[in-house]
Amino acid sequence: MNTHLKNIVGAAGVIVILAVSYAAISYVNTYSKSIEPSSFRSFSVQGEGKVVAIPDVARFTLSVITQGGTDIATLQAQNTTKVNSAIEFIKSKGVEAKDIKTEHFGLNPRYQTYSCPRQFVASSEVKPCPPPDVVGYTVEQVVSVKVRDFAKIGEVLSGVIGRGANSVSQLSFTIDDETTLENEARAKAIAQAKEKAEAVARAGGFKLGHILSIQEGGGFPVYRAFEAKGGGFGGDALSVPAPAIEPGSQEVVVTVSINYEIR
Numbered sequence: 001m002n003t004h005l006k007n008i009v010g011a012a013g014v015i016v017i018l019a020v021s022y023a024a025i026s027y028v029n030t031y032s033k034s035i036e037p038s039s040f041r042s043f044s045v046q047g048e049g050k051v052v053a054i055p056d057v058a059r060f061t062l063s064v065i066t067q068g069g070t071d072i073a074t075l076q077a078q079n080t081t082k083v084n085s086a087i088e089f090i091k092s093k094g095v096e097a098k099d100i101k102t103e104h105f106g107l108n109p110r111y112q113t114y115s116c117p118r119q120f121v122a123s124s125e126v127k128p129c130p131p132p133d134v135v136g137y138t139v140e141q142v143v144s145v146k147v148r149d150f151a152k153i154g155e156v157l158s159g160v161i162g163r164g165a166n167s168v169s170q171l172s173f174t175i176d177d178e179t180t181l182e183n184e185a186r187a188k189a190i191a192q193a194k195e196k197a198e199a200v201a202r203a204g205g206f207k208l209g210h211i212l213s214i215q216e217g218g219g220f221p222v223y224r225a226f227e228a229k230g231g232g233f234g235g236d237a238l239s240v241p242a243p244a245i246e247p248g249s250q251e252v253v254v255t256v257s258i259n260y261e262i263r
Helices: 003-034 072-092 150-161 179-204
Strands: 042-053 057-068 100-112 120-122 133-147 167-174 208-219 250-262
Touching (some): 042 179, 057 150, 072 133, 150 167, 179 250
Antiparallel strands (some): 057 133, 208 250
């Protein structure tokens, strides 16, 4: 075989090898795409886990409001005295300083406005209205409190009203450490979903594959609310009987949706 023919055969061989390699690579790419998760046959099941627990923390807010004239320093001193009295009483019932927090402090002016009917002095002239005057101020402080001894809740609520608080509101019961209960409810939800998936697989005559995705929802319910008012701006003059407060129980609910591969 002469040299020219050998060169032609060699070039043809190289072309064949390249073509086979390209075909092999194309096949591998096509096959890998065919087994991507997006092409899996799958189905979803839902599970729900519930845990009933007794609340261990009561939360409420108290407001102390003082209205008066234009002497701001005197108003602030009066309001602060009532707030401090309420806080000292709360601490005397075993509530720690870390569980008492000022949520809001406000100082707002009160105005005297005047009626001003338009009186025409001349056809093109209108008598100007006098501007409103500041006749006093209102001082308000809002404090949130956590009570961990439920036997003292009623006494604390009535006691702060008797010591200057104008209102007590937003009473709610909760669980201080929610993580443990949520984990327990989540485990129950996943176990229920898995049991459903296995039942579906048996009925459908197929096997469960890998879990493709898990979505979670759920949380704590809305808490009951209690409100007590001290009556106008004279809450410090009242003697309020202690109300009976029952925290009840709460249900921690977690839901999951699990997507399984069908094999």
